[in-house]
Amino acid sequence: MSIDNYEELQKFIDLNEHYRTYLDEHNNTRPDGRKFHENRSIQILKKFLQHSYGSSMIRFGNTTVICSITGQLAKPSLKSLRSGFIQTVVLLPRTQAWSTYGRRQQIINENLTLSQHLLDIIYKSKLINLEDLCIEEGKWVWCLQIDFQCLNNDGNLFDSCLLALNVALHHTYFPTVKIDPDTQKPLVYTKELKHFQYNQQQEPLCCTIAVYEYEQEYKYLIDPTLEEENIAKCILHYVLLKNDQICLIHKTSGAPFSIDKFHQCYSFAREYILELRRNLNQ
Amino acid sequence: MEQPDECFDPLQFAVDLNLSDIKNVNLDENVFISKGLINQANGSSSIESKSLITQANGSSFIELSATKVTCAIYGPRETSSTSDESYSKCLLETSIKFSPFARQHRIDPLSVQYDNDEDCEESELCSRLEEALLPCILLHKYPKSQIDIIIDVIEDDGQHLLSAIILSATVALIDACIELYDTVVAKSLKTNDSLFTLCYMPNLAQVSCIFFDGEATPNYLDELTDEAVKQCQLLHKAICKVVISDLKSAAALNRKIV
Helix, strand or coil: CCCCCHHHHHHHHCHHHHHHHHHHHCCCECCCCCECCCCCCEEEEECCCCCCCEEEEEEECCEEEEEEEEEEEECCCCCCCCCCEEEEEEECCCCCCCCCECCECCCCCECHHHHHHHHHHHHHCCCCCHHHHEEECCCEEEEEEEEEEEEECCCCHHHHHHHHHHHHHHCCEEEEEEECCCCCCEEEEEEEEEECCCCCCCCCEEEEEEEEEECCEEEEEECCCHHHHHHCCEEEEEEECCCCCEEEEEECCCCCCCHHHHHHHHHHHHHHHHHHHHHHCC | CCCCCCEECHHHHECCCCCCCCCCCCCCCCEEEECCCCCCCCCCCCCCCCCCCCCCCEEEEEEECCEEEEEEEEEEEECCCCCCHHHHCCEEEEEEEECCCCCCCCCCCCCCCECCCCCCHHHHHHHHHHHHHCCCECHHHCCCEEEEEEEEEEECCCCCHHHHHHHHHHHHHHHCCCCECCCCEEEEEEECCEEEEEEEECCCCEEEEEEEECCCCHHHHHHHHHHHHHHHHHHHHHHHHHHHHHHHHHHHHHHHHC
């Protein structure tokens, strides 16, 4: 991040001022050249890793996220003998080398809110049925580990993580596991892989909208970059399923919102996600 | 939304793993070096920078057969250390972390490692990287500051890890415009059970360091050294090509804006 020209110097001194002067000069475009409702170019890479059961890499402009799905075996809890477990971890890039905090010698850069949101979406939209993860009732179940590694954060992590999850799940292959009747231990056949069964009908996808106040009215910036997220008054996340039903709405505080504004944002979200689905199914 | 008490790696119970199989050595190793990921968007209206990690001063992405490593350089920036060393030259802080999906067995990213753990592969790799890079950076030009080298290992195939780390650090240092005496190119050779890594500076024709794990006779080590130096020179040409083409495209972009 070097200050090479006048524009970057202005951004460094006061980001808000830079945006305001840009919007004064150009109507309806953002400093990176997009219109308000336009999203950045999306690149999707499937089967990226060789050690995971399923993986994908997504680029939304400069934001790069890698999703990897692996599984481990576990004993089910006594409360529900047939359900497996799911764990999601979202790791952000580090900007600092190791530093010693007492005896701990590292920086764990996990984005807890995003990890929990993704877990909530998986459960509530029934994207993955916990019963599908059962190998033998009461004895062995799969514990699905979904790891997101963010290589570069340029805004809009929510969208990219969710899209990466969908792409990775589509191409996940699990080894077959049978239980040895004599020793009750699992036998894992790593060469016999079968496609992971999940609820393909629900394809939860997210639309992130940053609300920017300009001249007493709200401008809705879809697919914000990191700078736009920093100057936004508030940020909205809409997660919609394939039948356009709302799975999750998350709004940070800052801008008062009436019901019709929510409806307006819902229509923006619907168009944007339709475009995303077309991209996904190509 | 419960979490399991104990998780078992399915590979423990694997029935059809062939551990005694010698994996066919892929002689046709693919090398991919870039300062940013190639953008194939056509006709996009947005101006996208080509660097991988936009917040860092320099970044790179290296792929050597199956090993993928990204590197970000932050610096030179003000140091928080008040030691005597930092008054005359720059401090080098390195940090290497494995992604959870880097190896066959998942590495839990949330498990905390304490100071008195002996088995710490990451800190060993950090010290090797420092040894390899210290001869080539002009540290006396940046007094009272520090350079942070942050490395993320995305995937590791067992053989090329150290050389990929050193190569990615070199390309990222060039991207960050930090003054170097020469580029450091590293090449790993694996024979039977021993791993030999050589770090070479092509323009000065000096070997910066050699790492070797295993058993070998001195004559064999000589052969390995010669072979590694030859391959390092090829890698050096690849790095030069990437740097020059990146510079040309940056110049073209600047011309367009101006």
